Amino acid sequence: MENLLMGLNIVTPVFFVLLLGYFAKKRGYIDNNFVDKGTWLVFYLALPFKLFYDIKSSRIESFHLKYVAYILLGIIFVIFISIVIAKSLRIKDKKKLSAFVHCAYRSNFVYVGFPILDIIYNGAPSMEHMIIIISFGLTLYNISAIILLTYYSESEEKRISIIDIAIKIIKNPMIISIIVGAIFNFLHIPVYQGVDKAIEMVSKISTPMSLILIGASLNFESSKSDFKLMFISAFIKTILAPAILIPIGVKLGFTNMELGIAFVFWATPCAANCFIFTKQMKSDYEFASKVITLSFIMSIITYPVGISLMNYFNLLH
Template sequence: MGNFLFSVNATMPVFFVMMLGVLFRRIGLIDEAFASGMNRFVFKIALPVSLFTQLCDVDFREVWDTGYVVFCFGITLLSVLVAVALSFVFRDKEVRGEFVQGSFRSSASLLGMTYIENIYGEATLGSLMMLGCVPLYNVMAVLVLSLMRPGSEGVDRKRLKAALKGIVTNPIIWGILLGFAWGMIGITLPNMVMKTTGYIGRLASPMGLLAMGAQLNFHSLGEKLPPVFLGTFMKLIGFTALFIPHAVFLGFRGEKLLAVLIMLGSASTVAGYIMAKNMGHEGTVSAGCVVLSTLLSSLTLTIWIWILRFQGLI
């Protein structure tokens, strides 16, 4: 019961803030221009700063585990490939890119670290998980959303070049790389700087959620339920059932195994919706995956945690 209450307390506020975005749009406090502006600010400033602050003070030399980072990277890549293969079951090509991203991209850096800290009191090894998967999340998201853009046919050199440019200039990737580099250097930022970046970083989640709620199109969502349902199933159940046994077989236990579970089975990240909107996609499938996976993750994660605890693995 305690695990369930914790999961509900961690996930339901995300849903409530999204619904406030819907309400604020209905009563005229947020319009389309304001919501789009919030999306751009979160994508270019708040989210990169948030990721930087989470990584910049981690002592990676002390906790480094090459095999663990490679494992997180490898199963993330395999998840992307499986999601791409599954996307071809949908005749509507415009939903494929968002379906792929909604299936594999977790909210590991937002909700996930909270779960780890609640159980173990700290999330140091969770930072290694983030290093193995979050940069790849963003690189693959840029590639998928660029190469599977609505109205595009095939892959040509121009679109591939644009996708690679998108990776190099992606502010979220830069936030991760700079945070890791700063953590490796080991220089502590002045307290006033950490507080300032902390304030800005904490804007990412609430602003992104409000903007998503304000831009959520329920009519379009009703027309695109199949990719939303399948994407949510793969996000919360499919990839976890596929890869957690491999993590157990390789000997990962405790915080490391919990971090893998969070990486595979936590809700789809708000950042996926923000990136989809900023890269020319409608955003309906992305928003649907975030809403549905957020609602259901309190139940599914509780079940996964109970199973692993019952087996004495975490």
């Protein structure tokens, strides 16, 4: 019971801020224009500044190739399992099938995982491992999403451009901020105190702002005909993936910090980016929106339970 209360104490602040965003949108204080502009602010300014500031100020002593392999192979495994399950469910609509798989593997790690880890580790999760997940894990998310949504597209033009994918990765503000932050860290480049303080101030808005924006984007209008598929996709994301991959991580001998970060990565609900990607690539974005919302609802229970189990087996600290 003590472990479960600890899990609830960790996730409650995050979901409380999410609900503030949701109710602000319902009451008309936030509209879609605010969400679009706020998303730009977080994605291009606040989060990159946070990553730069944290990485610049962190002690980065080594590069964990074993952890890189674990994260990348884990993502590929979840994608494979999701496709197998989708095929077994006989989803005939290619758009819905691609949205099902996309939502089942893509984690909202940056917008939701960061705040959770900040609370678990008192604002000091290992940046060495965070860098690995952001640089490699999120890059693979984008590559696999483009390939998946293009392959299952109903368009006659199904050409996958490696150059376009590479450009999108290189232009990603989070990747840029990681590289610049690592350069400043390794070369011990000083930053003028006034600028450093300004970067820190901007970085602090990333967590509450991103949670409010996600809350404002949630859609609780369900569809009974799709509920089974929605539930299974969200189940894979929030329950099946961590239930399989965390024990594998334990067997591989990872530290508690590595396992804690991995758990949040695997267990975090479906990313809001799934909606953006599916809409841009003409997949079933309405279905994706519903899976995102359902996975967040489920994670209100699965997060505290998962964190309490991790703490019970001494896998967090």
